[in-house]
Amino acid sequence: MLLLPCGRLAKSSCPRCSSCPVEDHLHVPRCPAPTAAAEWSKRHLALRTWMQTQQTAPEIEAFLFEYLKTVRQPSLGVPTVRAWSRHPHLFQRAISSQAMLGAQGLLEGLVSPNWRHLQALHFSYIGSKKSVNLWASRLIQQLIRIGHYMWKDRNRLAHSEDSSWYKACKREIDIGIREQFTMGLMDIPPHSQYLFRDSHKTVLNKSLEDRQH
Ligand SMILES: [Zn+2]
Incomplete structure (x- = not known):
């Protein structure tokens, strides 16, 4: 299942190229x-x-x-x-x-x-x-x-994995995951700590949908 774009930039940018921050009908x-x-x-x-x-x-x-x-x-x-x-x-x-x-x-x-x-x-x-x-x-x-x-x-x-929206979303989530592994589990609610039991490489290899949780 593909996900909606999750970055502010991604919502207005062109999903086909990375050169257009604001996509309009002329683009x-x-x-x-x-x-x-x-x-x-x-x-x-x-x-x-x-x-x-x-x-x-x-x-x-x-x-x-x-x-x-x-x-x-x-x-x-x-x-x-x-x-x-x-x-x-x-x-x-x-x-x-x-x-x-x-x-x-x-x-x-x-x-x-x-x-x-x-x-x-x-x-x-x-x-x-x-x-x-x-x-x-x-x-x-x-x-x-x-x-x-x-x-x-x-x-x-x-709506494909080749879109710049999807790639931007993936980058954003991966940065968040890496930061969380660096910070440790201190501020993670107990019921969500199981998500970080695997190594960060294993987590980063999960599907984008799983990584968003
Ligand atoms: Zn474009």
Whole structure:
């Protein structure tokens, strides 16, 4: 059985990495922990695959894929996509408009309406009968799902023995046990002294749940 975090720091910190003392919603998709990076990469590529299967205009696919990278790498800035477009002015307007909404906005499903106009022209050009409104609403769903999967990965790790909460809790309890062995049994109530009959090594090897008692 896994335990709740027991340190004050542990309750507000990120359970996946030790570099974030206060975890907020902005940190979840940006967490530098290996599992977060792997999940992000998987979902980012899945979005590209989805865009390709939905006959997304190549320039839209290229821009959104590159711009989404800036969620985790803001230093990249708004990408200068050299993708060719049959409608360069509309493409540039869409880029400028999306840049105003921001990469975090994109991740939250805030997409420029200009993408829908550009996609409608693309569907028309390739003779696709697909609904551009459906394409736009599913694109928004796909973007929001990335954040959802990042949250799920965070929760999966938070409830595992690999979480920084669990490790901090374990450290705190072990320090307490060592200190108690150093101080002796003088201030331990008689009914609890049996817990210290074993050597400190034996106690430290017990499960975290047992060590907390
Ligand atoms: Zn983190």
